[in-house]
Amino acid sequence: MSIIRVENLIKRFGNITAVNDISFEIEEGTIFGFLGPNGAGKTTTINILCTLLAPTSGKASINGHDCMKESSKVRKAIGIVFQDTTLDKDLTAAENLIFHAYLYNIAKDKMQERVDDVLRFVDLYDRKDDLVKKFSGGMKRRLEVARGLIHRPRVLFLDEPTLGLDPQSRTNLWEFIAELPEKHNVTIFMTTHYMEEAEVCDRIAIIDNGKIIAMGTPDELKKAVGGDVVYIKTTDNASAKKEIERLFRLDVSEKEGELYLTCVMGDTCIPEMIRTIGERVLSVRLQRPTLNDVFLKLTGKAIREEETSGMDTIKEEVRAYRRRH
Ligand SMILES: Nc1ncnc2c1ncn2[C@@H]1O[C@H](COP(=O)(O)OP(=O)(O)O)[C@@H](O)[C@H]1O
Ligand SMILES: [Mg+2]
Known part of the structure; x- marks a missing residue:
């Protein structure tokens, strides 16, 4: 069953067309990746799906609810990890989660248990009473994933979750993300401009200048390169x-x-x-051809010229991780 449906979505900001007539569906329980360079329209699409932004035209629904007309139902069904961190640094890890649990009206007698569960899942239970300002970038991201899961959403949005993290933390984070659909019964919609990271996705849409220029499994896309x-x-x-x-x-x-x-x-x-x-x-x-080869072939430009070092290691580690599980 498709849990996310997007049809002919367009978003213009003045004379900039940030999202230019995109359509796709996402199967429940899968990891779907939006891969594209900076400015491609990834965050704009997420903001529309998360009901934070109205599209110029087109349709979007999550779990059968219209993102424009039934925004409160949509909001209950989703969790979000934003591109920029939104944790309160002067609160502890547990306090940040409790705060969020209140926002989502989680019953008081269940709060502690939920908080502890998600903290264990992201491996931060031992640090739950530490202030967030003492956390590394990777720990903060994991805490944000925990926060996004606390109200048990059907869909979790991750906008460039690994931006700014070192290679080791990125690998760790992808290990968590790869486990999410099964362990937390969620569908993942993630964006990245690190092509190798998109390897963990079940399906990928490559987006450039607001348009989806290719869609398929990582293998399908790479085979198409020749x-x-x-x-x-x-x-x-x-x-x-x-x-x-x-x-x-x-x-x-x-x-x-x-x-x-x-x-x-x-x-x-x-x-x-x-x-x-x-x-x-x-x-x-x-x-094997990489997703960068795919992007290069489709657009004639590299998705990301700099910062590719260490990526092969990550790719290999994520694959090894998948083989083990
Ligand atoms: N609020 C806004 N006002 C005007 N232009 C915007 C706004 N938000 C995004 N844009 C423009 O829309 C395009 C897509 O941006 P964005 O969705 O943030 O891309 P990505 O997340 O893929 O980097 C860019 O050209 C960006 O400058
Ligand atoms: Mg963005």
């Missing part, structure tokens, strides 16, 4: 090159003593390649 690159080292590159070219009918190139070729499904053509070149093979590695 293939993996396979690198092979052999004891005799000249003969191996000829034989692989004959077998697959494609061009093999050589760089720094290593052969490489692009093929649609690298993982399935590797075994055959190895059988062909037999004992000459020294090493084989497979490089």
Whole structure:
């Protein structure tokens, strides 16, 4: 069932079209990612869905409730982690959550239990009586996720949740986020301009200049780019090159003593390649296209030129984490 439906949504600010006729649906219990550069229209879309902003035209609903006409029902169904932190630094972690629990009219006899539950989930239970101003960036983000969950929303919005965090904290945060749909029975709508982070999503919409330019699973989007690159080292590159070219009918190139070729499904053509070149093979590695390659292909520009260091590590750790669970 689709828990979020958006149809032909448009938002203009004067002569700027921040959101330009977007439509999508999000299945309940999934992680949906909005991936796009700064200024693409991600926060504007979230603000409309969260009933904080009226669209110029179009429709949006959450859990069957119209975001414009039934805003109080929508608000009860959602939790939000904003792009900029909104915690009260002079309160403790637990006090911040209690404050929020009052705002959401959570029954007094259930409050303490709810607060403790979410604090345990984000691994901050031991720090619950510490002032937030003593917390690191990563801890604050986790506390905001806890706060967003306290009234048990059906949908949790996370707007650039990892902005400004160091790589280690980002990885930790993604581990929490990946667990959310199952453990807390929520659907996640998140935005990021760090392409590798979008790997945890079940589905992604790539947004640029207010328009959705591609939508699909991370694998679907990457496959559309046109293939993996396979690198092979052999004891005799000249003969191996000829034989692989004959077998697959494609061009093999050589760089720094290593052969490489692009093929649609690298993982399935590797075994055959190895059988062909037999004992000459020294090493084989497979490089999959990244979501940045997808963005580059679609728009002709990199989503993010700077700050990509450390991202491969994160990507690998998130994948390893997913495999373990
Ligand atoms: N309140 C506003 N008034 C005028 N322009 C705005 C306002 N909010 C956003 N914009 C513009 O709309 C575009 C999309 O912004 P935003 O949704 O914040 O993008 P993102 O979150 O993807 O970085 C940008 O060009 C931004 O400057
Ligand atoms: Mg934004």
